[in-house]
Amino acid sequence: MYAGKQTDKDLFRGVLSQSTFIKLCDPPSKVTMFFLSLVYKLIPNVKIHNPILVSMVLFSRLIIQGTYISRDPELAKRYDEDPLIHGTGTVLAVYTMITEFEGLLAHPPHIIYPLLVQAGTSDKLTSFQAAKEVYDKMPPGHPDREFKAWEGYYHELHNEPLDERNASIAYLENWILARCKDSGEPRAKL
Numbered sequence: 001m002y003a004g005k006q007t008d009k010d011l012f013r014g015v016l017s018q019s020t021f022i023k024l025c026d027p028p029s030k031v032t033m034f035f036l037s038l039v040y041k042l043i044p045n046v047k048i049h050n051p052i053l054v055s056m057v058l059f060s061r062l063i064i065q066g067t068y069i070s071r072d073p074e075l076a077k078r079y080d081e082d083p084l085i086h087g088t089g090t091v092l093a094v095y096t097m098i099t100e101f102e103g104l105l106a107h108p109p110h111i112i113y114p115l116l117v118q119a120g121t122s123d124k125l126t127s128f129q130a131a132k133e134v135y136d137k138m139p140p141g142h143p144d145r146e147f148k149a150w151e152g153y154y155h156e157l158h159n160e161p162l163d164e165r166n167a168s169i170a171y172l173e174n175w176i177l178a179r180c181k182d183s184g185e186p187r188a189k190l
Contacts, residue, residue: 014114014179016172019123019155022130023102036095044092068124070159071152079159105130108137115145116175118168120153120160144179 028036039046066076079085119131128149135147150168153160157168 012113014116014176015111016176017115017117017131018157019119019126020117020131020134021097021101021126022104022134023127024098025124025127028098033098036091036098039091040095044095045090047088047090064125068154069156070154070161072159072161072165075159102130104134105137108134108139110139111141111145113142114179115142116148116172117146118148118150118157118172120150120155120157122152123155125155146175 066079069079070076117131117135119126119128121128132147132149138145148171150157150164153164153168158165158172160168
């Protein structure tokens with residue numbers, strides 16, 4: 001988490017984290033991780049252009065489907081058919097995400113800004129429990145911090161069925177607006 005590094009302090013007024021990737025719900029096997037570590041060391045910047053094929057071969061449990069993103073069948077279908085959701089990435093990125101983010105469980109960041117962490121309790125991609133554990137282990141930082149659990153929601157809170165989607169968007173909007181009042185603190189320099 002970049003905000004935990006406390007650099008460029010004038011850039012932040014708060015931190016929002018949604019469906020935080022600390023740990024996958026269904027992580028790859030040790031054999032898969034061993035193979036990935038070899039590829040990572042030999043050719044870390046090789047791009048994975050067909051993630052579904054690569055996922056089926058290497059990470060049979062990492063295929064992201066629209067039904068993991070939202071409980072709304074129409075949104076899930078649109079996600080699966082969206083040509084802009086291509087999943088291209090490097091071996092370095094995949095390996096780093098899987099191995100390094102779990103390190104936050106042992107060494108949670110110290111966030112000195114207002115913080116809102118949101119997670120769906122039924123997220124099928126990223127572990128709700130791991131996100132909650134990191135939040136609970138964070139050293140004291142800013143007093144304005146909150147973990148918001150969305151009961152039954154999946155990975156993309158803003159893409160759930162309409163009424164629930166609107167509730168999560170309104171919650172986020174109200175959280176942001178409540179912190180936009182002029183507090184006398186220095187404003188972000190963008």
